[in-house]
Amino acid sequence: MTTRAKIKDIAASVGVSPATVSRALTGTGLVAEPTLSRIREAARDMNYRPNVSARNLRTQRSMSVLMVVRDVGNPFYLEILKGVESTARAAGYAVLMGNTENNPEREIEYFDMLRDGHADGMILITGKLPKRDGFAERIRNLPVVVALEAINGSGLPHVMIDNEGASREAVQHLIGLGHRRIAHIAGPVPEIMSLRRRDGYRRAMEDAGLPVPEGYEPVGDYLLHTGERLCRQLFELPEPPTAIFVANDEMAFGAINELRRMGLDVPRDVSVVGFDDLFLSQAFHPPLTTVSQPRAAIGQKAMELLLHVFSGEPGVPETVEMPTELKLRGSTAPLPTNS
Amino acid sequence: MTTRAKIKDIAASVGVSPATVSRALTGTGLVAEPTLSRIREAARDMNYRPNVSARNLRTQRSMSVLMVVRDVGNPFYLEILKGVESTARAAGYAVLMGNTENNPEREIEYFDMLRDGHADGMILITGKLPKRDGFAERIRNLPVVVALEAINGSGLPHVMIDNEGASREAVQHLIGLGHRRIAHIAGPVPEIMSLRRRDGYRRAMEDAGLPVPEGYEPVGDYLLHTGERLCRQLFELPEPPTAIFVANDEMAFGAINELRRMGLDVPRDVSVVGFDDLFLSQAFHPPLTTVSQPRAAIGQKAMELLLHVFSGEPGVPETVEMPTELKLRGSTAPLPTNS
DNA sequence: ATGAAAGCGCTAACAT
DNA sequence: ATGTTAGCGCTTTCAT
Numbered sequence: 216m217t218t219r220a221k222i223k224d225i226a227a228s229v230g231v232s233p234a235t236v237s238r239a240l241t242g243t244g245l246v247a248e249p250t251l252s253r254i255r256e257a258a259r260d261m262n263y264r265p266n267v268s269a270r271n272l273r274t275q276r277s278m279s280v281l282m283v284v285r286d287v288g289n290p291f292y293l294e295i296l297k298g299v300e301s302t303a304r305a306a307g308y309a310v311l312m313g314n315t316e317n318n319p320e321r322e323i324e325y326f327d328m329l330r331d332g333h334a335d336g337m338i339l340i341t342g343k344l345p346k347r348d349g350f351a352e353r354i355r356n357l358p359v360v361v362a363l364e365a366i367n368g369s370g371l372p373h374v375m376i377d378n379e380g381a382s383r384e385a386v387q388h389l390i391g392l393g394h395r396r397i398a399h400i401a402g403p404v405p406e407i408m409s410l411r412r413r414d415g416y417r418r419a420m421e422d423a424g425l426p427v428p429e430g431y432e433p434v435g436d437y438l439l440h441t442g443e444r445l446c447r448q449l450f451e452l453p454e455p456p457t458a459i460f461v462a463n464d465e466m467a468f469g470a471i472n473e474l475r476r477m478g479l480d481v482p483r484d485v486s487v488v489g490f491d492d493l494f495l496s497q498a499f500h501p502p503l504t505t506v507s508q509p510r511a512a513i514g515q516k517a518m519e520l521l522l523h524v525f526s527g528e529p530g531v532p533e534t535v536e537m538p539t540e541l542k543l544r545g546s547t548a549p550l551p552t553n554s
Numbered sequence: 555m556t557t558r559a560k561i562k563d564i565a566a567s568v569g570v571s572p573a574t575v576s577r578a579l580t581g582t583g584l585v586a587e588p589t590l591s592r593i594r595e596a597a598r599d600m601n602y603r604p605n606v607s608a609r610n611l612r613t614q615r616s617m618s619v620l621m622v623v624r625d626v627g628n629p630f631y632l633e634i635l636k637g638v639e640s641t642a643r644a645a646g647y648a649v650l651m652g653n654t655e656n657n658p659e660r661e662i663e664y665f666d667m668l669r670d671g672h673a674d675g676m677i678l679i680t681g682k683l684p685k686r687d688g689f690a691e692r693i694r695n696l697p698v699v700v701a702l703e704a705i706n707g708s709g710l711p712h713v714m715i716d717n718e719g720a721s722r723e724a725v726q727h728l729i730g731l732g733h734r735r736i737a738h739i740a741g742p743v744p745e746i747m748s749l750r751r752r753d754g755y756r757r758a759m760e761d762a763g764l765p766v767p768e769g770y771e772p773v774g775d776y777l778l779h780t781g782e783r784l785c786r787q788l789f790e791l792p793e794p795p796t797a798i799f800v801a802n803d804e805m806a807f808g809a810i811n812e813l814r815r816m817g818l819d820v821p822r823d824v825s826v827v828g829f830d831d832l833f834l835s836q837a838f839h840p841p842l843t844t845v846s847q848p849r850a851a852i853g854q855k856a857m858e859l860l861l862h863v864f865s866g867e868p869g870v871p872e873t874v875e876m877p878t879e880l881k882l883r884g885s886t887a888p889l890p891t892n893s
Numbered sequence: 894a895t896g897a898a899a900g901c902g903c904t905a906a907c908a909t
Numbered sequence: 910a911t912g913t914t915a916g917c918g919c920t921t922t923c924a925t
Contacts, residue, residue, distance in 0.1 A: 219669070221918060221919090222918065222919065222920095223918080223919095231895075231896085232895065232896045232897075233896090233918090233919080233920090234895075234896060234897080234898095234920075234921075235894085235895055235896075237919065237920055237921085238894095238895085238920090238921095241920080243920090243921095245894070246894070246895085247894055247895085250894085250895085264666055264669050264670050265670065265918080265919075266611070266670065266671050266917085266918050266919070267607075267616075267670045267671050267672050268606075268607050268608075268610035268611035268616065268671050268917080268918080268919090269607075269611050269901090269917070269918035269919040269920090270918080270919055270920075271607035271901095271919095272605070272607035272608050272611050272900095272901050272902065272903085272917090272918080272919075273900080273901055273918080273919045273920045273921080274901085274919085274920070275901070277606075277607065287632055287635050287636055287639065288632045288633055288635075288636050289632070290629030290632060290833065293626050293627045293628070293629065293632065294627055296626050296627075296651070297626055297627050297653070300626065300653055309650065309667070309672065310650075310651065311618075311648065311649075311650050311651070312635070312649065312650070312651040314636070314639055327603055328648070330558070330603050331603050331604065331605065331606045332605050332606050332607050333606050333648065439837050465837075468834065468837045469837065471839075472837060472839060475839060493834075494629065495807065495832075495834045495838075498778050498804075498807045498808065498811065499834075499838070499839075500810075500811060500814065500838075500839050560902060560903090561902065561903065561904095562902080562903095570911075570912085571911065571912045571913075572902090572903080572904090572912095573904075573905080573911075573912065573913080573914095574910085574911055574912075576903065576904055576905090577904090577905095577910095577911085580904080582904090582905095584910070585910070585911080586910055586911085589910085589911085604902080604903075605901085605902050605903070607901080607902080607903090608901070608902030608903040608904090608917090609902080609903055609904075610903095610917095611901090611902080611903075611916095611917050611918065611919085612902080612903045612904045612905085612916080612917055613903085613904070613905095613917085614917070
């Protein structure tokens with residue numbers, strides 16, 4: 216490994232000034248044809264690569280974006296990352312991944328990275344901001360786009376799905392199958408996303424004139440075992456449900472496993488609908504009927520929004536809503552007429 | 555957002571030279587106590603953050619590492635990333651994620667990023683290197699660590715599991731349950747990892763004096779539907795197996811679903827063992843008996859190896875082997891004695 | 894169309 | 910213990 220070639224080396228080798236080499240290689244200024252080719256050739260021969268630190272220092276941009284999630288270990292975010300990444304790459308940006316683990320300190324660290332020049336912009340998928348005084352104001356004009364979960368009153372552009380509408384559709388599907396005793400296992404309830412999904416459930420029930428009995432809306436935390444526990448709880452009620460709309464797939468898996476343990480068959484005895492359409496939802500038994508989110512498209516859109524912000528052009532939309540799709544699979548069935 | 559404070563501004567405000575400020579803030583040189591505190595205070599007041607481009611340009615390091623996988627969408631890599639990330643952070647490094655999608659061109663791009671100064675080192679989890687002439691030689695001395703899959707003859711340090719030993723143990727478990735007709739659904743076979751797992755299967759069979767009949771080693775590609783297809787194929791053989799060792803969980807899910815479709819019960823009629831211990835393997839029905847890899851620990855170890863390389867100290871081990879664990883769950887059962 | 898020169902913000906010799 | 914100075918590699922005025 217010889218020492219790295221610098222722009223000066225190319226200049227010397229071709230017999231021009233460093234400035235000309237820079238112009239030729241960045242394609243910005245005009246360089247005459249005989250010189251241009253010779254410079255490009257020399258660069259290739261010498262295996263030249265521009266030093267990003269030097270370039271970034273000079274141009275005051277890093278050509279990187281930061282995507283911050285609350286848990287890198289969650290496969291859900293990966294498809295979003297894919298969408299972000301491909302769009303970013305196409306525009307010449309690298310993507311850095313950040314992981315907050317729900318720790319506000321770490322969120323702040325990532326905002327700091329933005330200010331450090333580590334990245335030119337950020338895509339936040341964390342559902343909340345650090346509760347520092349004046350934090351929301353301080354970041355209002357930072358190049359940040361929020362994905363997946365709204366952040367109350369942050370004023371930042373965000374790309375979302377219609378959680379309430381999608382939930383309503385899911386519950387309407389159950390109602391259409393003849394179910395009347397439909398329960399909802401909710402997500403962690405102070406969070407906007409969980410509330411929206413529960414709103415959708417309530418709305419569908421109300422529209423159909425169906426009651427939501429006491430105990431039909433247990434609150435969970437999106438984790439497998441909680442799905443099991445809350446499902447058991449539902450079936451200890453005097454009038455257990457015949458169908459459950461669960462706020463995410465992971466808890467839905469738990470619920471289905473618990474039903475099986477209780478000797479109930481899904482979908483014959485109980486119908487279950489999830490939300491997310493995880494990688495394995497169709498491999499599950501029974502294949503899960505669930506709300507599918509266009510994850511890659513959400514990532515793509517978020518990155519497009521960020522590029523729009525970068526461009527400095529006006530008219531960045533504050534909210535972009537992406538369509539969802541209710542995937543009808545094997546975990547839902549008509550209510551037997553004699554039930 | 556006022557304009558960003560620079561080191562010069564702090565120097566002016568405190569009444570010292572920029573060099574002193576730098577020394578105080580980096581903690582490197584000794585700065586006397588009255589000055590030190592005043593500088594720190596001023597930095598905090600002015601909300602100072604060092605410009606990374608400038609620092610990197612000067613120090614010739616980026617304090618970032620690159621973790622490159624072949625598919626960010628695969629949840630399997632996430633736990634590894636977690637291990638890498640926490641270790642990297644503790645050492646002051648940021649982690650960049652790269653995604654090759656099995657495209658050699660993109661792999662080369664990431665190697666280029668290393669040379670660009672984008673990152674100081676790289677953790678590769680791709681199982682192969684671009685087949686450029688002389689590529690292996692060119693990178694031999696680069697700060698690169700390979701994780702999870704060996705790269706034949708790359709000479710790079712790598713952290714692995716004992717694929718052969720773990721597979722052997724898995725098959726021995728089936729043998730111990732009384733199974734004799736044991737098949738193996740393999741991974742893509744030119745790849746080392748698949749070969750090792752198959753070797754482990756063969757070794758266990760041979761040690762037990764069991765035959766591997768024609769057609770008992772179909773070759774797959776780690777995908778769900780392939781698991782289904784190859785499983786069906788196995789049961790079209792004159793003597794179908796009573797147990798299957800599948801090279802990864804995803805194909806194992808497919809196999810189990812296919813068995814159910816064929817009216818066979820797992821584990822009553824057929825036992826199935828997987829490899830990976832995915833997030834949902836214990837939520838699956840039946841819960842999958844499988845080989846668990848210490849993913850976070852693998853990531854952590856890989857990063858530690860990279861830090862060792864950075865340190866310039868000798869004695870970087872070429873291979874580190876991490877322990878696996880066979881998780882006994884519900885997809886395996888003793889062979890009925892009258893079978 | 895090309896060159897000369899300055900400077901992005903920081904750190905590290907070298908001096909004192 | 911602190912200041913002076915130079916320079917990391919690049920891009921970009923400003924000349925010509």
